[in-house]
Amino acid sequence: MHEDRAQHEPGVLNPELDAALRQHARRRLLGRGEQLYAFGSVPDALFCVEEGVLRLSVTSPEGRESVLSMVTQNQWFGEASLFSGEPRGNDAMAIVASAVLIVPAAAVHQLVDHRPDFLLQFLAMMGRRYRMILSRMDDTVLRPLPARLAREVLQAHGRELAAAGPHHPVTLRFSQEEMSQMLGASRQSINRLLKQWERGGAIEVAYRSLTVLDPEALRLLTERDEG
Incomplete structure (x- = not known):
């Protein structure tokens, strides 16, 4: 079932890469409304929701918030900024009490250096996210x-x-x-x-x-x- 999910869902990786990342992860507990990271922060880690739900959003200068997506159990996120090296492009906040796995950037890069096929998995995941965003934009218009x-x-x-x-x-x-x-x-x-x-x-x-x-x-x- 996990293999099938990795083919279709944003944020889900194949079992081998998922397990490899978890070996390098530490666990952080978040209370409801607690922020994991802020817009513009340094991309120093990759994240996975172990329990709960996180909200990814951006806020305009006028204070209007736009929700980009909800990240749920066993979904990874934060990879785009991690690989581009650019500051985080959104805020991440727990909307219920949650547990998040945090994998340091150095560990992610080391895995990819030793297993180039893992990089293809990340690229596929980013492609699914991009397709989801385009689909949502089309829905809004059509x-x-x-x-x-x-x-x-x-x-x-x-x-x-x-x-x-x-x-x-x-x-x-x-x-x-x-x-x-x-x-x-x-x-x-x-x-x-x-x-x-x-x-x-x-x-x-x-x-x-x-x-x-x-x-x-x-x-x-x-x-x-x-x-």
Whole structure:
């Protein structure tokens, strides 16, 4: 299953490289709202979420925050700045109590020097991230909000299933404010859609969480809005 995930999901590496990196990692615990690193900081490590969820975001000079992505269990991140040598291009913050694995930059470079094929794995992972960003940009321009929101919920649902194993229903850590920032929509619009889907039996909404009851209903929503 891990091999299949590495072929499709941003942040997931093949088992051999994943295991090699973990041998050099130290573990850091983060409380909810605690920052892992800040925009402009030195790229001195590679990171992996062991437990919890981290938010990657940027903030405009006017103070408006835009969420780039949520990083979940067993996903690596921070590789772009690590290899380019440029300062971090975003903030990283835990949105729930989390545990993060930290691999020093020197250890990453040493692994790549001894195993050039590992570098290809990192390049493939960066390519998946780039494709995800382009897809999200296309969605913002071409697809209506219901389809975009349903897609984000389904993707989070799929990640949770892959990490925890197949079980139903799946409960996701979910913030309407963060989702509105990610999709470029108002919080009121997100709330209205969630309530509508809840009445239809597709999901159940609670404080900072969302339970997927009927994934197929959400999938049909995306297909209907595409058509």
